[in-house]
Amino acid sequence: xxxxxxxxxxxxxxxxxxxxxxxxxxxxxxxxxxxxxxxxxxxxxxxxxxxxxxxxxxxxxxxxxxxxxxxxxxxxxxxxxxxxxxxxxxxxxxxxxxxxxxxxxxxxxxxxxxxxxxxxxxxxxxxxxxxxxxxxxxxxxxxxxxxxxxxxxxxxxxxxxxxxxxxxxxxxxxxxxxxxxxxxxxxxxxxxxxxxxxxxxxxxxxxxxxxxxxxxxxxxxxxxxxxxxxxxxxxxxxxxxxxxxxxxxxxxxxxxxxxxxxxxxxxxxxxxxxxxxxxxxxxxxxxxxxxx
Numbered sequence: 001x002x003x004x005x006x007x008x009x010x011x012x013x014x015x016x017x018x019x020x021x022x023x024x025x026x027x028x029x030x031x032x033x034x035x036x037x038x039x040x041x042x043x044x045x046x047x048x049x050x051x052x053x054x055x056x057x058x059x060x061x062x063x064x065x066x067x068x069x070x071x072x073x074x075x076x077x078x079x080x081x082x083x084x085x086x087x088x089x090x091x092x093x094x095x096x097x098x099x100x101x102x103x104x105x106x107x108x109x110x111x112x113x114x115x116x117x118x119x120x121x122x123x124x125x126x127x128x129x130x131x132x133x134x135x136x137x138x139x140x141x142x143x144x145x146x147x148x149x150x151x152x153x154x155x156x157x158x159x160x161x162x163x164x165x166x167x168x169x170x171x172x173x174x175x176x177x178x179x180x181x182x183x184x185x186x187x188x189x190x191x192x193x194x195x196x197x198x199x200x201x202x203x204x205x206x207x208x209x210x211x212x213x214x215x216x217x218x219x220x221x222x223x224x225x226x227x228x229x230x231x232x233x234x235x236x237x238x239x240x241x242x243x244x245x246x247x248x249x250x251x252x253x254x255x256x257x258x259x260x261x262x263x264x265x266x267x268x269x270x271x272x273x274x275x276x277x278x279x280x281x282x283x284x285x286x287x288x289x290x291x292x
Contacts, residue, residue, distance in 0.1 A: 006044040008034075014049060014098060015056045016091075022052070031068035033057065034266065049102055057095040088119075090128045097133050102277065106153055122165060126195050127284050130158060134191075155191060162194040170252075176203075178228035182210035184221070184235040189236050192263070196232060196287060198221045203291040205219050205230075216250060223254055231255050234264035248272060261290070 012019045025031045032052065034042040054076050058068050061083055068076065084096055093116055116125045181197045183190055189210045201207050210218075213277040231251070235244060240257055244266060251260060252275035262274075263281040274280070281287045 004048055004279055005046075008044070010044050011044055011049060011052055012164075013136060015052045016060075016096045016251060017052065017056050017093075019272065025069070029065065031069055033106065046102055051076070053095060053099045053102065058083070060095070078276075082264055090132070093129050094133050097129075101154065104153075106111045109154065110157060116186060117161070121282060123199070126162075131192065131195075135175075148162035155189070158191050159194065160192065162198060166194070166198050166201055169198075172207075174232060178206040178208055178227070179230040180208045180210065180222075180226075181230055182214040183212045183234060185213050185214040185215050187234070188212050192236075193232070193234055196263070197282070198280070199284060199287055200232075200291060203288070205291065215230070216247075217252075219251075228255075228258060230259050232261040232263075236264045237266070239266050239270075241272060244270055245272045248275060248278065251275075252277065261287070 006014075008019050008022055011017070015022075022032070026034075032044060033046045034048060035043045035176055036042060051073065055065070055068055057080055059065055063079070069081070084092065088096070091114070096112055097109065100112060116129055116271050119125075120129070129189070147240055166189070179197075180195055181200075193211070197209055208226065210222075213282050233251075234276055239247075248262070258277065260275075260278045262278060263280050279290070281290070
């Protein structure tokens with residue numbers, strides 16, 4: 001008996017295929033064979049997910065589900081390999097990364113990451129593929145609820161690549177202003193923060209990087225001894241709208257003269273009222289315009 005652990009909603013999030021479509025394919029073509037709980041809830045295993053990810057890649061590239069449904073796993077896999085050996089879109093790369101994550105294929109994942117970084121610019125690769133990869137499995141960079149082992153490995157790999165690129169830029173001596181980068185307390189997913197700090201460093205700004213889970217008291221202490229011109233932070237973990245707005249008010253009191261940039265899933269979702277010196281950052285293109 002196979003081990004089951006994914007709900008149909010998990011499959012929708014991970015594959016990008018709507019639950020309604022999965023149900024139709026399952027009934028009409030018998031593509032998947034989930035277990036069911038005592039209350040008749042579908043539960044799928046890794047093999048179901050891998051098969052769906054491959055089928056998703058094929059159907060997004062024009063293959064008819066009626067045809068693909070007649071193939072066995074080997075035929076599906078061979079077709080995917082042939083397809084991905086040709087020029088691949090952003091979405092195709094994301095699907096391939098997802099499959100390798102499920103398989104815990106660390107060698108394949110790193111090989112594909114290097115392929116992406118050679119195919120696209122560093123910025124395009126991160127914003128259009130790597131960020132979207134983590135969005136696929138939930139909010140920005142929050143994949144731990146489904147893939148704890150894979151998430152740790154992948155995050156570590158991306159973090160290494162980002163830090164290496166930042167190190168290549170060296171320290172800024174151009175006399176441009178200083179930007180403080182940090183994440184609020186209990187915010188641990190810092191990849192997007194590192195990416196934006198990379199953009200700032202590349203534009204010649206001095207970077208004061210504090211990283212993840214910074215207590216507010218530490219910000220107050222730092223502000224008393226370190227002069228910064230801008231502050232950049234992100235809100236990713238779930239937070240009630242009123243708590244987010246209260247935090248922003250405290251942040252303005254701490255940095256009344258600096259321009260404060262904020263980004264993240266919670267900012268987009270809650271659309272909080274912003275103090276006058278605050279600015280939301282939608283994406284890296286917008287932030288680069290602010291940097292000048």
